[in-house]
Amino acid sequence: MSAPTLPLNSAAAATREAAAHAIEFQDVHIEFEDHEVLRGVSFCLPFGETKALFGVAGSGKSTILKLALGLLKPDSGRILVLGKDVTETPEEDLFALRAKIGMVFQESALFDSLTVRENVAYRLIEEQGFADAVIEQRVLEALRFVELEHTIDKFPSELSGGMRRRVAIARAIITQPEVILYDSPTGGLDPITSNTIIELIMKQRDVYHTSSLLVSHRLQDAFVMATHQFDQRTNQMRALPRGQFCDVLMSFLMLRDGKVIFDGDVRQLAHSKDEYIKEYIS
């Protein structure tokens, strides 16, 4: 496996200096049809960190990711992404910002009338100015990253759920975005495929220092992320000794009834006194 592109280009470094956080939510409220889903959510995602979002189904995890991308507008509150206020920016001007963010949708959301190659290459084709040979090479690199080179000429409908999820990851990372939002990337998958995907996300975090939000149903996956580190030499994840858990940039956020009830690292989570959290993590 080879690196698709440089981990941090100069433009990315510039945004990192200009903005305090990769993503910042300030007292965000949103309701759908009289049902208030988020009731004052605030948190910060520092650069380079991966934050795992937890909560029961319907607690608004996917909604948070869509808000961060500006796909939905909050009823009140402010959302800053890479220093830009997405709540104020009109849709027309958001496309440039979105080009710096990768998103893996819950149901993959691959374009079903395009092949895997065209799906993965989508951003490069849209940006124009890339030679066909360059696109082909970058697509192959991205697919190699998720170990799916052989599916390049297939249509999404010909792939399994786990393969589609990995293609969606390849599509999100092909331009090495500064921020990646993963919506339940391991949901409904077998443990082995889940592990592969967790390893990929860890690699993004530890090798490319991408900032990301990771929605997960399985606390276990996030614990693995917090207690392991990706080792570039062996190309595998490696368990960290107990004292070094805080060396990896991993944090946890838990939602309940539209509010954040926990936001901290793995140690704080393990020592939380809250009954609900205790029950959740047991």
Next chain:
Amino acid sequence: MELISPTEFAKQKVLAVQDYTLMTAQSVANLFRKPVYFADIIQQADLIGVGSLPIVILSGFFTGAVLAVQSANTLQRFGSITLIGQLVSLSMVRELGPVLTGLMVAGRNASGMASELGSMVVTEQIDAMRALGTDPMKKLVAPRVVATVFMLFFLTILSDLVGLAGGLFVSKILLNLDARQYWSNAWQSLVFQDVFMGLVKPVMFGFIIATVGCYYGMTARGGTQGVGRATTQAVVAASVLIVVVDLFVTQFLMNVLKYK
């Protein structure tokens, strides 16, 4: 079915019209904004234009033919059967060519657009497209509008010609009239106003078909069933709008062009 209050219903309808108008305005504005997706325009033009050829030719031919059969009967009673060419050509060019072609293409493509875009909405592909930095209004809606307007224009001309041929076929084979007389009668009776009216209509109808189809697609909700509903509604709305707009456009143009 769940019951809603009349005010709520009216509010929903007004909001829908507002949304539709906004989308329509945006699709026009997008024609002048970069990027323009030429490849998508060509692809849609192929899908709409070439794909609709058979039904447009068939419906045009038989409409022209049945027009001739119907009017021959009446004209014979007044002893002016030679006017048959004129009658067929005026009806085809001013009215039936544009409206029939519009209805055919509405049935075929407004539904196609609504179901395609609707499926993309419910499977989050539209959100994915926005997330990937592409404006679906530019990438999906604008090419469909351009392609439909452009292709409907030519399909209508084709339908007019084929309709005239249908009339000729009936006049020659069934009524034993002189073919040359039919043609000269058909051509000479057409004046600028007729042709102008016949060519303005497809532009408007094409616009209606594409914007209505895309509107119902983009606002589809509720899974596969929602997509099915959107598809049906798109065809119904586009067809009704075409016949209603047709009346107003005809009346308006007749006033403006100072028909005798």
